[in-house]
Amino acid sequence: MRVALTDPIEPAGEAILREAGHETLLPQGSGPEALRALCAGADAVVVRQKLPDDLLDHAPRLLAAVRHGVGVDMIPVADCTARGVVVANVPGANADAVAEFVVAQMLAAARNAQAMHAALLADGWGAARGRSEAATELRGRTLGIVGVGAIGTRLAEIAAHGFRMNVLGNRRNPQALPPFVAYAELPRLFAESDYIALTCPLTPETRGLASAAMIARMKPGAWLLNVARGPVIEEAALLAALREGRIGAALDVFWQQPLAPDHPLRALPNVLLTPHVAGLTRESVAAMSTVACEEVVRILRGDRPRNFVNPDCWEASRARRRALGHL
Template sequence: MTPDVWLPFPAEEIEGLPDSFRYRLWDGEDAFPADPADCVFYVTPYMKSPEVTVRPLAAMPAVQVVQTLTAGIDDVLGRLGDLRPGVRLCNAAGVHTASTAELALALTLASLRGIPGMVRGQDREEWRSGFYDALADKSVLIIGYGSIGSAIEDRLTAFECGPVARVARTARTTARGPVHTLADLPGLLPRADVVILVTPLTDATRGLVGADFLSRMKDGALLVNVSRGPVVDTKSLLAEVESGRLCAALDVTDPEPLPAGHPLWHAPNVLITPHVGGSSSAFEPRAKRLLARQLTRFAAGEPVEHTVLITE
């Protein structure tokens, strides 16, 4: 029997898919497109709740690969116990690189140049001239120096910014310079004008940006978060922005979605976007190219790429 592959896109829209499988379209609807027991490769729906994403897993005894379309895998980690040993969980490394890096730069520039205030001024027909910060000459600290962090630095070079420091899980040397570890943050934070968070959410990074972290940032510094909301302790951040000492530009929040009436909505010097780092026109073509590559490798019996873990 030809095995099933579940996709969130119509198979005919993905160029280069192998003929080895029967493709089933499922993007989180209530009804499954076929018996989940026949699925060997499951591509999770994009921008659906974790409850929707994991719903078929317990009924997929034959599944060999679970492919997310997100860089993070936290939406499915809690349900890996539903899977048999040996299932590969893959993320979408590279799919969101261009889009997220672009938004990180957009948030940084908009915050420094005072664009949110100018938009409010336009609504009120106010001419808000003045003297604003530039990204030029600013020192930048990128926390989470993977493919997206590197792409952010690619884009920073055009803006004549000051020195760029890089932090990742493990220390290494790149063509641009050293990559530090989280243990080096106390010495790096006081020197950064802009701190950009693009780290995955892990036990080591949950609550990383708390009162101690924020207190080490220099007065007037900008915190940009395009990673995950729980990386930042919201209460501690509110204390800093409400005092006027720090500024923030946040694509992600904790809680998320940010509920009506939450003080973060109206905190001074805070720009909020609704978790749209990866959801741009750049997403779909890159996601489809990734799926064609992964399924071609899978059909040929070759190891799939971007394996984050294998169930035990």
């Protein structure tokens, strides 16, 4: 069968597909039209960028959409479920990478590393050392984590056991929090935390979760760290608070990506900006490629995936396979 790759993957993943007898396809060009053309004759797609919402209108053979990662907001899941296309993802494969990245964000903010680097290059040794006057330690500070799943739990472990931080957590099932994380409703979490890490998926419930009301509750000098999705934060409210200089923000994801050259965030001194790379390390990319391709092989041979995002579609997926002559 033919497996579309929205972007190149690690050789180990491609080898799994080849060994199963499948052919891989890459897009010719970029943008939604290139993705529609890529998937037109594909039986499965490995997803590393957002698929067009109308993709299935242009992909009559598609049986599976497997996310090379965790967040499935890049896939039109509801349409896939309705049409019998199996959706799977790779939860946990990049948990260490993202958790460590958030720690890097906190350390950079606490020690004023970015400003110190710039001052050393532009103004010399003394000016750079002066930036250390605002430095703080992580020990004893409070980290609030919104979305304590695989990533949030790993981050909490590092913060609590490695830096001896106080950790607050918010998730739908408070009983599932680890013992070293104290449950907090969002108003308390935003009000008491020195660092707030957003590690939740983007859903209708989490869209705009970091609202103007929540941002207004943040301590002066607190930092909002977003490795989830841009729309989890209310953009206008964050920009207003940053312009006032009341808080800081370390953002790896944005409302529109790539970040526009003239976006006002670029001109603010109290931000750390990175291009959606928190989950990308050599180790995590290799793991995501391997597991995603194993899921593709499993689905294409007619088995249920291990990480089934839309299990309600199973009977419809069997009907789709029959209609396409695969059963």
